[in-house]
Amino acid sequence: EDQVTQSPEALRLQEGESSSLNCSYTVSGLRGLFWYRQDPGKGPEFLFTLYSAGEEKEKERLKATLTKKESFLHITAPKPEDSATYLCAVQPLIQGAQKLVFGQGTRLTINP
Amino acid sequence: DAGVIQSPRHEVTEMGQEVTLRCKPISGHNSLFWYRQTMMRGLELLIYFNNNVPIDDSGMPEDRFSAKMPNASFSTLKIQPSEPRDSAVYFCASSPIQGSNQPQHFGDGTRLSIL
Secondary structure, X not given: OOEEEEEOOEEEEEOOOOEEEEEEEEOOOEEEEEEEEEOOOOOOEEEEEXXXXXXXXXXXXXXXXXXXXXXXXXXXXXXXXXXXXXXXXXXXXXXXXXXXXXOOOEEEEEEO | OOOOXXXXXXXXXXXXXXXXXXXXXXXXXXXXXXXXXEOOOEEEEXXXXXXXXXXXXXXXXXXXXXXXXXXXXXXXXXXXXXOHHHOEEEEEEEEOOOOOOOOOEEOOOEEEEEO
């Protein structure tokens, strides 16, 4: 069964304190791994797609990396506006399938 | 550009009542997805459509749930009769069908409370 586990469940950092969020996955075959950001009362907002081990994507203070078993979301010198829940999802490599399997998310709080 | 539009944003109703949630996908997107989010189970796919045709409804919890997509710009998720355990946030998402690994874009959800 396809499964995604994110850790930690919650993380509290001081402004400027860099850290990483983890997404471990088991899937029969990986079409893509997606990172989303979700603010309270809002829908998930797309951040990155990673397709193969070794790939990296960056956007402002965020960098996502991918191995064969896990993905990391690195946050460098975060600001209070980076506070949100970060969701990881995998898309299994099944012919014609577009479904996403989501992890439970990491709730990130950046204190000023 | 308009994103995915869902209505209503909030719905409070009594157990046994019929509930209809609505979604307008992004123009030009051919795939539409319905998700449910709860604290216990996180974000789960209920059903998705390609070109208005249901492709995978294996996540629909039971016969009380039904979804339709009568045209490319409108979809509904109906619960009849509703039960308290259906309380959750329901999200609709859409994506282009070309390149099946295109990211899904989400609406802001409908927060449903069944009393």
